[in-house]
Amino acid sequence: MVDLIAQEYTTLKGINNMTLEIEKIVAEGVKLTPMMAQYHEIKVNYRDHMLMFRMGDFYEVFFEDAINASKILNIALTHRGKLGEHKIPMAGIPHHAAATYIDRFSSEGLKVAICEQVENPKEAKGIVKRAVTQVVSPGMPYDLDKTDSKEDQFILACNEVNGRFEIVAIDFTTGFFKGFILDSFEDFIEKIRVLHPKEFITYLGQWDKYESVATLNEHNGTLVTHLSKEYFNEKYSSVYLEKLIPTYKRDQLLNENQSVLGPIGALSYYICSTQNHEEFTHLHAFSLSDRTGSMKVTIPTLTGLEILPKSRETYKDSLLGFMDKTKTSMGSRKLKTVFTNPLTDRKEITNRLDTIEFFLKHDDLLQDTREALNNVRDLERILAKAATNRANAGDLLNISSAVDVYEELTNSLSELPTNVFKEMKTEDKTNLFKLRDDIKKTINDEIGANLDKGNLIREGANETRDHLAKISQNTAQALVELENRYREETGIQKLRIKSNNVAGYFIEVSKTHSDKVPANFIRRQTLVNSERYATEELTQFEKEVVVAREKLEKLEREIFKGLIKQITDLSHAIQMLANILSATDTLQSLSWIARNEEFSRPTISEKSRDMDIRGAWHPLIKAAIKDQFIPHDLKLNDETYFGLITGPNMAGKTTVMREIAIIQLLTQIGSFVPADNAKVSICDFLFSRLGASDDILKGQSTFMVEMAETAEILRHATDKSLIILDEVGRGTSTYDGLSIAWALVEHFIENTKALCLFATHYHELIDLADRYPEAKNLTVETQNHRGNVKFLYRLVEQAASQSFGIYVAKLAGLPPTVLKRSQSILKSMEKESSVSQALLDSDHSEQLDFFSVQTPAEIPEYLKQVEDHLSKVDINNLTPIQALNKLNELVDQITLN
Known part of the structure; x- marks a missing residue:
């Protein structure tokens, strides 16, 4: 049936032109039902929205909206009426469960127009009036309570x-x-x-x-x-x-x-x-x-360093996720803002560090602060709910609770170095305290209290409300008393006073006693076994009860709206309250991490290029392997600001660079750092290029992305920046990669002059440290005993002896034949200068000399010319790139002959 309706509908029109098709059919003289005419009138203004049309206890969707809804929600597709000769596809969604379904639509990138009944169906003359009351989209969520608390929208x-x-x-x-x-x-x-x-x-x-x-x-x-x-x-x-x-x-x-x-x-x-x-x-x-007071750092840098998560699923695996020990949603969002906006102002950084040190010296206050903040809900989103008339009683009580926490922390944290509590004006503070008191004395916090029951407002909050509530609450007892009196007066012991939504209050008497019914009983309804009656007294009682309930409900809503008005009038003060509590939450989170992970306070150097780090570790890796982690030391300064890291894969080069970047960033957000001691200068920009990535959306290769990101660094880096580069040049041929890496090292040392860690697998680059006193060789230490390699993971100031790539391949499980062949080729390459020629001349037989060349009896003329050409080359004045160009010329000369 579903497929037939969808198929019939598809033949009726193109999926996205429903409105135009209806207009065409109407123009041809086909009349719409009043309900469908009303639907069409509203839909023309929301052509690209999923229009949820309220019908009693359901939202109904029609035409292509119904087909899309049935696919997205996996619900039944049926039909309601016809349009000309064609059935109209329809799907229904229960009103009470709408939030879940609307969120599903929004997550699919759809906009949803919610069309409500805007008049009481009982009072409607003709079709009930309807209007769109809210549009929901990914940026305008429907249910703020279910919106991801850690993400901005x-x-x-x-x-x-x-x-x-x-x-x-x-x-x-x-x-x-x-x-x-x-x-x-x-x-x-x-x-x-x-x-x-x-x-x-x-x-x-x-x-x-x-x-x-x-x-x-x-x-x-x-x-x-x-x-x-x-x-x-x-x-x-x-x-x-x-x-x-x-x-x-x-x-x-x-x-x-x-x-x-x-x-x-x-x-x-x-x-x-x-x-x-x-x-x-x-x-x-x-x-x-x-952002003049912030260090610049890009999102690709932060995700590449795994400081920020690449997706919601990897949040816990990022540094932000590891350090997020906030107690509130607001604090979690602010912590991310702190991470993406590192400071450059020394005073601001010092204030945050002083605050963390204060908390570490007063552990009882830290724990009390965390416990207090546990009672704070998302004030920012509660305020949004109040401003859009979506707040409930629980939201008001949460505002009251937050003011209590503010008052408590204002007193207990009066000596906090970054005392954000002083930012609140006295007038705002007074108004917030009054709001809190009004909420507490007005809102009934018992479970089950709500406006529909007429018991949301506390007894004693309003005299009129108490009177109406008393009438409503005494209804049951009054009915029992009236029922007992009627029994005595009539002698009918099984007489009952009952009620339902249709008939209201009535007296029910079995037919066997109908002869005892007095004349003042007015018959209302005859059933199979009983008769139903009313009296003027009962009718009047019902009117009083109904009126009292209606007045009670109306009055309670007015009192509730009055509190909402107080809240919206104090928006600025509540925003300030939210900012104070979220900032406190962020600071206590950084303090909690420093306490439990034994981070140390960094020292901020007065120099523009200064980094002296002792006993550094990567917090996530150390948390995973505990005491097995080997800490690292690093020293860079004005005299030696370039560190060239070589060494084997798997030895931990990338880990070292990540942890150094982490220490720099944490210092500039005013956090303690994962090191025994750390002194760093303030940087203006943190650059990082780690790992390989393709930009599939742009059709760019790994190497193209690498070069583009490196070019960006060259354009923007200054001598006050920190640059972290890993394996630049690996995405192209050996000679291309080596020449690019070599030229980059020279440029960073001679021109950029920034603090820089440059990891590379090009062993040839280690000679640059001899040429430039500003550079030093670094490697992650290993031991090689009879072919068995042990990674020691210590960072030392020396060049790596070899890469141990074949040994890593062995650990990865490559077959012995491939490993043996690799070893043979490596030995031959190490003997010869021409790698490409060696591979061309090689034979897969282990018995042959891999690079054996037969010397001709007589030297050809073209080789004499090559010899003459070489004799005129001044190798001492050649740059690496010029040397490679010269080599290419000689290869071309030989190839032509």
């Missing part, structure tokens, strides 16, 4: 003006509202990487000349929403901001941020058109971001 609108790039970002779930102005396209793309938006607002053709914008959005799984270009206009900024945010925030924004009003206009229009509310008080006052 950014929506971006961007623009390019005179070569500068503007970004405006809103996280509707937390109130984040900021702008960014970038001077280059590279910085623009990197900022989008950092924000990782759920939704990207644009207009057709806006980014056609920048293919990487679309590529990045596709790679990130970002939903791209197209608006008309006219909304990217200053005019719409003022028109829709009036609906979006309070007056005091709006005026400041329009006056101080003229440069980004285009994207602000687009975002303002989009939010106002998708959310059925008049004002969004939870949005922060808009500001332009200033």
Whole structure:
């Protein structure tokens, strides 16, 4: 049946043109039912949305929406009525379980328009009025309680003006509202990487000349929403901001941020058109971001170093996941912000380090702080729920609890070096305490209390409410008393007073006693075995009970709305509260890690290039192998700032470089570090190129990606940067790779002059340390006893003797024949200068001399010319690249003959 309906529907129309098809059929004279006409009238305004049409206790979806819903949710596809000769596909979703289904649609990148009944069906004249009350998308989630607590939900609108790039970002779930102005396209793309938006607002053709914008959005799984270009206009900024945010925030924004009003206009229009509310008080006052006090580090660098996770599934395997010991969702999100914005201001770094040291000296306060923060919920998202009329009683009680925690920590942490608690104004503090007290005395915190039952508001909070509640609560007893009186008056002992939703209150008497019923009993209904009656007294009692319940419910809702109004009026103070508690949570998390992992306080050097690290370890690896981890020492400075690391695979070169980068970054976020002692200078930029990766979306090979990233480093690195490079040049031929690596080392030493760790498998590069006093050879120590290699994992200042690649291949399980052949080829290569010629002349027989060459009786003329050519070469004045070019000329000369 499902396939037949879908097939019939497909023949009716193209899957994405339902609205046009209905218009065509209607134009041909086919009439729609009133319900389908109403559906069509709403659907034309939400053509690219899944329209969930409320029908009683269900949401129903029709046409292509129904077919898509049945596939995504794996639910039954049926039909409702016909359109002309064709059945209309339909699927239904229970109202009480809608949140789960809507989240599924959103995760598939769909927008969902929720169409509700906006009048009481009992009062409707004709078809019930319906309207879209909310639009749900990846950037505008339906259920804030189920939204990933560790992730931001950014929506971006961007623009390019005179070569500068503007970004405006809103996280509707937390109130984040900021702008960014970038001077280059590279910085623009990197900022989008950092924000990782759920939704990207644009207009057709806006980014056609920048293919990487679309590529990045596709790679990130970002939903791209197209608006008309006219909304990217200053005019719409003022028109829709009036609906979006309070007056005091709006005026400041329009006056101080003229440069980004285009994207602000687009975002303002989009939010106002998708959310059925008049004002969004939870949005922060808009500001332009200033990163002048931050060390620059890109998302590819952070993911390559495994500091940030590459996906949600790898969160626990990243440094961020390892160090995230926060107690609140807000703290977890802020910790990620801290990791992506390392500091360059010495005072700010020192303040954070002082705070961690304070907590370590006062372990009882650290533990008490963690226990207190355990009682704090996501205030930012609660505030968003309040601003959009989705908050419940539990949310209000959670705000009250958070104020309690704030008051407790304000007192206990009064001596905290970074005392964020002092940021709260006295007036805001007073208002928050009053709000807390009002919530506590108003909201009934007993399990099961809710507005529908008329018991959400505490007794004593409102005198009128208490009176109405008493009437409602005494109904049962009053009915028992009335029932007993009627029994006495009639002599019918089995007389019962009952009620149902249709008939209301009634008296039920069996037919065997109908002759005893008095005249004032009015017959309402006759059943098989009984009669139902009413009396004027019972009817009046019912009216009083119903009116009292209605008044009670209405009054409780008004009291609840009053508390919501208090909350939205105090949005700024609650945002400040959220910021204080999340910042405290972040600091205690860093302190908890330092305490349990025995991190040490780093020293910040006054010099521009200084790194002296003793007993360093990689925190995740040490946590996995415990005492087996061998710590490392490293010293770089103004005199020797380039470390060339050679040595065998599997010996731990990459681990060393990762841990050094981690120590640098942790120092600049104001954290203790995984080392016995560490002194580092402040860097302006952390660069890293580790591991191989293809950019399939761009069609770029591993080597192309490697070269592009290396070029980026060369363009932006300064003598205050830290550069981590691993195995540059391995994705091409040996000579190409060696020459590129060699030239890069020279450039970094002679021109960039940054602190640099450069790991390579090109053993030839070790000679550069003799030429440049600014460079030193480093290797991870090994022992080789009769062919048995032992990796000692200690970092020492010397060049590696060999790579032990064949030994690693043996450990990996390569067959003995391949290993034996490899060993033979390696020995031959080590004897000869021409690797390629050696491989061409080689024979697979072990008995032959691999590189044996028969000397001719007479030297040919062309070889004499080669000899003459060589005799004129001044090898002492040749660079490596010039030498390779000269070698290529000689090879060509010989080949021609």
